[in-house]
Amino acid sequence: MSDIEMQPESENPANEWVRIDSNDGFSYLVKRNVAETSGTMRNMLDPNSGYAEAQTRTCLIDERGIVTEKLIEYMCFKAHYQTVGPKEDIPSQEMQERIPPEIVLEVLLAADYQEM
């Protein structure tokens, strides 16, 4: 029992921390499973292909911080709710309302690029 608890978190790849940078200097640390809700980012971090991002576990989202933050917010939301049972309510309405209309098209384009 204790042996298992002693294991560093990073040994379980889903628990690794991954750093996401915006193009204007913001950095976010998220769990790998959160990052991998994006198809693009999952390929980016694929250790088998071994691109530079996978080696450094640092990904660039080529957007402003405000857009990047919304993307990450949604990724967390998706990571949290994608495993819940079918009966539980998913507050998608609330998530929609949290995106300011000013940046909604920008977020949409970025989300398409990120394959979310």
Add this chain to the structure above:
Amino acid sequence: MATAARRGGRPKIKPPKKHGPDFNVDTTWKALSKNVKEIFNHNAASLSFEENYRYAYNMVLYKEGEKLYKGISKLVSDNLDHLAEEQITPRFITTTNSHPGQQSQEGELLLKGLRDVWDDHVSNMTKLGQLLKYMDRIYTDPAGVPKTWDKGLELFLKHIIRSPIKDNLVAAILHQIQYERDGFVVNRSAIKGCVDVFLWLETDQVTVYKKELEPLFLSESERFYKDESQKLLDSCGAPEYLQRVEARFDAEDSRIHHYLSPQTLAAITRIIGETLLTPNLTTVISKDSGLDVMINLNALDDLSRLYRLSIRVPTGVPTLKRALHDSAIKRGKELNDISLGSGTADVEGEGAKEDEASNKAKGKGKARLPNTALPAVTWVQGVLDLKDRFDRIWTEAFKSDRDIEVSLDEAFESFINQHEKAPEYISLFIDDHLKNGLKGKTDDEVDAILAKAITVFRYITDKDVFERYYKNHLAKRLLHGKSLSDDAERGMLTKLKVESGYQFTSKLEGMFNDIRLSKDTMEAYREYIREHTAPRIDLNVTVMTSTFWPISAPAVACAVPEILEEVCESFESFYFSRHSGRRLTWTMSLGNADLKIGFKAKRHDVNVSTYALIILLLFEDLGDGENDFLTYEEIKTATNIEDRESKRNLQSLACAKYKILKKHPPGRDINDNDSFSFNHEFTAPVQKFKISTVSSKPENAQERTETKDKIEEERRYQIDACVVRIMKDRKTMTHLLLVNEVVSQLSSRFNPDPMTIKRRIENLIEKEYLERCPDRKSYNYVA
């Protein structure tokens, strides 16, 4: 933020800012293609995914998808050609005349080369697929072209799996397989690596494996095994041949599972079966070291291997069945020949021995008795041993296969029924065991022996013949008290009942009942004579119901001496007082008597048969002078005993171990003009002895025909009864149906001959039980 948006009324949606307005197709493609080449050189770690993904994204976004797609395809093709040139083509097996071992090593290298190229390609295509994900999502489907990964497979097929690479690969694989078949070790994982690639790749839904490799593999195998078949057949004995074939099956099976595909298993198994088994099985089975020898040696391993191989091919089990059938019949015939041949020889030999014995007056009275049944016991025991042997082989080597059981049964049935004395011998066998063989054996052993006898009985078609003999033997056992164990007798009866039904044993059971009732009757009789005048001699009577017992009273009753007459009358008056309307017939031939005889030297207690007693009583009144003799003729007229019986009894009195009578002239056989006198000088070492009547041997030819006639007659009655029973029920029936019905109803007892049935039907028509219908094919029942 949300609240702010709401407060400001209608929210404004701003257009996103343009991405890199400085997009240029050519520079983008240049950069991307350079990076793709880096990926091919295994330098992905130095590349930014995001950067290259954006290149591809931009190209698709700016409608340059086609350029991107074609460019990438070209890069991949070039890379594949390059790899082929570098790692595959140089490894082609060019040296055809070199040592096969060396060829095998070269082949291994070639196969490994292909696998390396494949692995490389797969890794490249995975990476490209990730980079070009956006293209796969947006561009490929509308453009009607395969996605990156599928395009990769397509290009691999086109550039690698082509002549001459393909042919070289297939040849190398076949060479490796051949090399392994020849008994050498090959690198299976290298072959598997290549075969797996073949299995993954498909054109028109057919895998390369199925299209390119399997047909060649199969035809090659067929050629190989055809050669092998002849070689093995010439050089190996049957057990070795089977071992080799089984090893081939195992080897191919292991080959299929280790580096080919299970889809080929059925085909290759079929090929081995068709080349090594189907054409050769009969030859192998009939080889000098074939089935017969295996059975002789009880080689269960070889036999079970034979079975395992036989079930692999459709003709296998029938062939095996036929061979087993023949073998069983052959063995059975040998037993029959020995039994029939030596049966007569034995009797003669025995006769000679008896001659000696009687000449020297060294009685072998007791030893002779079981000998009479010897040929029967030997034969039945032989059959049982044979049955045991085949049963053991059947359960242990043939996995209790039903088909084989049926054909073995057929074989046993056929040879047992070929032995014309079979029913008699089986009955004699049981008789022998119930009389002599059960000493010192536990109930279980007895049961086992009897159960075995039943298995042979089961094969007999003429069950009524058996019944007849069994009845005779049982009657003798019961009357002479020869039976050792009442339990065993009843056990046997129960077994017969289970086997053939109540009807079959009802008479036998009746005989048992008579014996039991007679004991009660005798007790009552003793009570009775205590109150009435007791006769001068003791009497013990067994009252037998005449229909149950296979004994007919002699046609002419013998002259009963007065002293016996008296006691008979005493019993008759007792019996009739208890049962009115019954008729008692005295069957003297089956009785025996204890008497005291005063010889000159000593008085002896002698036990003789009733007939012998009657004969001896004739001599009671004679003096001991030289002239006090009786001729055979006189004895015969005085006693009125049947010719055969009186001779038999005189023989045992005058010619056997204890010679109470003197025969003039001396000799072994009784002739019509012999005369007899009482032997006053008789001496014997023991006080008490028994003069057993010269025992009857297994039937001689004349008796046999008599028995046969009786059986024929009984069968006629049974057929009659059966026909009438059926017709009474059906009223009208066609000839064919009627005959079939009769056969099926009687088959549990014997196999009626249709001709006989026809004759019986005609007979019944004459007797007006039946009449012919106008259509000439059917009969009506006439009430």
